Amino acid sequence: MRLADSERVVAAARSWLGTPYHDQASLKGVGCDCLGLARGVWREVVGPEPFPVPPYSRDWGETGPREVLAEGAGAVMISIAPEAAGPGALVLFRMRPRAIAKHVGILTGPDSFLHAFERLGVIEEPLTPAWARKIAFAFMFPRVRDGG
Template structure:
């Protein structure tokens, strides 16, 4: 599987800037959550979503025996070591120690990333050491 052009992924992701936050939605300029942003970018970069996304909780502190989000990403994306993730990569964050990875962002530059945040919508912000420490998994979008 060959990865998609990172510049294209970033341009498409940035076209979602300003989209309001809406839990479990995935419509540019209408509303999305962090996974909805990734799903929308997927549809434009790769094509139709390969399987339906089941409802999920908003609890970033959720624990459990399975990394459901990472398992789903592995089915359709190219996994890379988090330390090798660069611009255009999808990163999954573990927001609390011992919790499963439940937050998603897209790296846009070595020091910035895009994500959907409650009350703020889709924003691009500095990729600080605090965010870097939380990365649990990283994936590349495949080519169409």
């Protein structure tokens, strides 16, 4: 698999800025959550979603034997080391120690990222050391045949 153009990924992600937060939604300008943002960027950069996303809990403290979100991303994206992630990378955050990774963001620069956050909607903010420490997984969007 080849990588999608990172500038195209960042531009697609930024086009969602200001979209209100809505749990389990993925409609630009109408509402989305963090996974819905990633799904929307996928549709813009790669194409149709490869599989339906089942309902999921909002519990950032959820524990379990499987990293379901990381497994899903790994099935269709290019896995990279979190420390190698740069602009255009999809990152998964482990919000609590020993919990599974449940929050999604897209890096927009060496020190910034975009994500959907409850009450704030889709925002871009600094990737502070506190946020960076929570990155558990990183992935790159694949390139589509037509040059995406």
